[in-house]
Amino acid sequence: MNLKAMYWRIVGVSLGVFGCVLIIVTVNRTLRAEDNTHRVTEAYQGFQDGKCKSCHPAIWREWENSMHAKAWVDEIYQAAAKQVPDRETKCDQCHAPQPILITGVGKMPKLRDKQREAGVSCLVCHLDAHGAMNGPAASAETYFHANVTNPIYTEPTTLCGTCHGQQSVPEHDQVSSFLNSKFAEGDTRCATCHMPVVTRLQSTTSHESIKGRKHTWRGSRSVAQLKRAATLQLGYVDGKADVKLRSKTGHILPGGTLRTIVLEVTRLAPDGTERQKQQISISAKNENRLLPNENRTYAFDMASATTGDTIKARLIYQLTPDTPEPKWILMAEKMLMIP
Ligand code: HEC
Ligand code: HEC
Ligand code: HEC
Ligand code: HEC
Ligand code: HEC
Structure with a gap:
């Protein structure tokens, strides 16, 4: 075999190997993306079918009575939003948002196209793009969803600020006055006053009581x-x-x-x-x-x-x-x- 032929053979084999790797990577990515989409869809379905409620009954009851659960059906909100011609881009995105871990924590939320009546639902604060539930450190596992420990849940304002601290929406900003105050210098965070600490089983399938927080968010109606x-x-x-x-x-x-x-x-x-x-x-x-x-x-x-x-x-x-x-x-x- 002359040098030229050998050269072309090496090039051919390399291209072939490269092509195969590329196909495998692409197929793998597509499968994983499909898997993620599937898990996200399952989480929405589970929410709808009462699965979150059956394993997390205490948290569910608290949330259900909170203004977060009513953020869309709230009559005061609906009456105000009706006055706004482009409400879909100006208002609705925070009152029925897509999960903020998917659209980006801190970024302006995006309007959800399903389950709008659930307002700021469990999924809005906890579901990520892989279909996993993010939260503070968990004590047990479940077949239904993966648990991911994420520091934003224990930070002072990161999570809440996504809706309560958008610079472009000063009407709904409780975060900047908090950050400019003495409260921000200590250990105080939004949850200190709005999500009281409670030690309990965090699900019906947990074995150990651990410290968590009530999902009540009492505000001016309390x-x-x-x-x-x-x-x-x-x-x-x-x-x-x-x-x-x-x-x-x-x-x-x-x-x-x-x-x-x-x-x-x-x-x-x-x-x-x-x-x-x-x-x-x-x-x-x-x-x-x-x-x-x-x-x-x-x-x-x-x-x-x-x-x-x-x-x-x-x-x-x-x-x-x-x-x-x-x-x-x-x-x-x-x-x-x-x-
Ligand atoms: C950046 C997210 C965001 C956007 C955009 C937004 N809201 Fe809100 N809205 C909130 C938050 C957070 C609250 C609760 C805190 C507060 O009242 O400031 C709230 C509360 C309200 C309330 C009080 C409801 C009650 O029961 O007292 C009304 C009314 C309201 N919003 C109307 C609107 C209208 C109208 C628009 C569009 C012009 C709009 N919102 C856009 C986040 C948002
Ligand atoms: C089969 C029971 C089961 C179902 C159904 C279920 N969970 Fe869980 N979930 C658990 C268990 C167990 C834990 C861990 C609790 C602990 O730390 O003790 C957990 C933890 C969590 C956490 C905290 C994760 C972390 O890492 O801190 C969130 C958030 C959560 N679940 C939300 C949901 C939502 C939303 C749904 C409905 C879409 C749901 N769960 C459905 C059993 C379940
Ligand atoms: C995805 C957006 C979003 C996030 C994230 C969010 N909120 Fe809200 N929150 C709202 C909206 C919208 C309302 C207004 C509901 C209404 O009155 O119509 C609201 C209302 C409230 C209220 C008022 C309840 C009442 O009775 O008047 C409190 C308190 C509150 N939120 C605290 C928090 C805290 C603390 C966090 C962080 C742990 C947080 N929120 C995270 C969107 C959000
Ligand atoms: C030291 C306690 C304390 C802390 C910390 C605190 N709040 Fe409040 N919050 C209150 C009290 C008291 C009220 C009721 C008075 C009022 O309406 O403002 C309230 C009311 C609210 C309301 C309802 C406002 C309305 O008009 O209905 C929202 C929303 C809210 N807080 C969000 C937050 C967010 C977001 C943070 C973190 C940046 C936070 N809070 C931190 C004590 C606190
Ligand atoms: C507005 C955002 C928000 C919504 C809506 C929300 N959560 Fe949470 N969730 C939090 C925060 C913040 C924590 C962390 C509390 C802490 O510091 O322990 C948390 C913690 C948890 C935990 C871990 C146990 C604990 O208390 O720390 C579970 C389980 C959980 N949430 C389930 C749910 C379920 C189920 C729903 C719907 C019924 C829901 N959450 C709705 C913000 C939210």
Whole structure:
């Protein structure tokens, strides 16, 4: 065999080997991609068929009653979104999102084309592109899904910030005020106040109770949460009622742009008749929301007060501008009698 022939033979064999490897790699990739797609589809089907619910009943019950489960069916949301002509690109993507581990943690979520009524479902926060469930370290395995330990679940704001901290959607941003506050310097994270720690079996097929967190996400619809949001102090000096507010909330207060906190100060005669009433509204609309840890003092003129009058200060929470008065929630109340 001459050199030229040998050369061409080597080239031919190499190309052949290379081609085979290429085919094997491609086929393998395609199979794996199909496998992943299949697992993702199975997770959606399992969610629909009640599989997550049957193995994680406690977590399911908590989630089901949370606003995350109602993020799509929520009437307040639907009424607001109806007013927006391009809601599919401007609103819906966070209220019925695709799994954020698939679209990218921190990136703007994408609108889901199925199971929209499930809002921010289990899959939105936990399912990855391989069909596995991501979370903090697990204590048991299951045939139904693979478990992947992922640090984002124990980081302060990474996961939540994907929807609660998009720069382009300041109306729904609780993260930046948190990050600019003293809360961010310690061990506090969003979950500290919104997902209380609980030790329990994390599934019906687990053998060992481990520390996890409740999936309740109590917010402004929880009276207990609202009572923790701020403190109120009332004083009376030189014909003025001094009201001191201190925010205890981990972010701007009220946290949402639809909400209003009303500070109401009244003066009552000894027989209970109302002699004076003043109100201050704290809201995004008035651009006077409280920052985390902020102390703020308001002085109310009470020059005509006389001995025996009672001054009453109340902090009241209004969910939306349309919330009727009987449904306003009392956050704090203080009274004093003029000596
Ligand atoms: C970046 C994700 C994101 C986008 C985009 C988004 N939202 Fe939201 N939305 C949220 C989050 C997170 C909350 C809960 C926190 C809050 O109220 O700020 C929320 C809450 C709401 C609420 C309050 C619901 C209630 O029951 O009180 C309304 C109303 C609302 N969104 C309407 C809209 C409308 C209308 C649009 C489009 C113009 C929109 N949202 C776009 C994430 C988003
Ligand atoms: C056959 C029972 C079973 C089913 C069905 C099931 N799981 Fe699990 N899951 C488990 C077990 C067991 C664990 C590990 C629990 C532990 O750590 O003790 C687990 C862990 C998890 C974790 C944490 C993973 C980690 O690494 O931290 C998530 C998230 C999760 N499951 C979500 C789901 C969702 C969503 C569904 C429905 C699509 C589902 N599971 C269906 C049994 C199940
Ligand atoms: C995929 C998007 C998304 C992620 C991720 C997300 N949320 Fe939400 N969250 C929402 C939406 C949308 C709403 C508003 C639902 C509504 O009121 O219609 C909401 C509402 C809330 C509420 C208000 C509940 C109420 O009763 O008013 C709290 C509290 C909350 N989320 C906390 C968190 C925390 C803490 C995390 C991180 C562990 C988180 N969220 C992650 C989208 C998300
Ligand atoms: C808004 C995002 C979000 C949604 C929706 C969500 N989870 Fe979680 N899940 C978390 C976070 C954050 C943790 C980590 C809590 C911790 O620090 O232990 C977690 C932890 C878990 C764990 C591990 C045990 C634990 O508490 O740490 C399981 C199991 C789990 N989730 C299942 C589910 C199931 C089932 C659903 C639906 C019914 C669901 N999750 C919905 C955010 C979410
Ligand atoms: C120190 C406790 C604390 C921390 C930390 C905290 N929150 Fe809150 N959060 C509250 C309280 C109290 C309320 C109720 C008052 C209000 O409506 O803002 C609340 C309300 C909310 C609401 C409902 C707002 C509305 O208008 O309905 C959302 C959404 C929320 N928090 C998300 C977050 C996210 C995201 C983080 C992390 C960046 C976080 N929270 C950290 C205490 C906390």
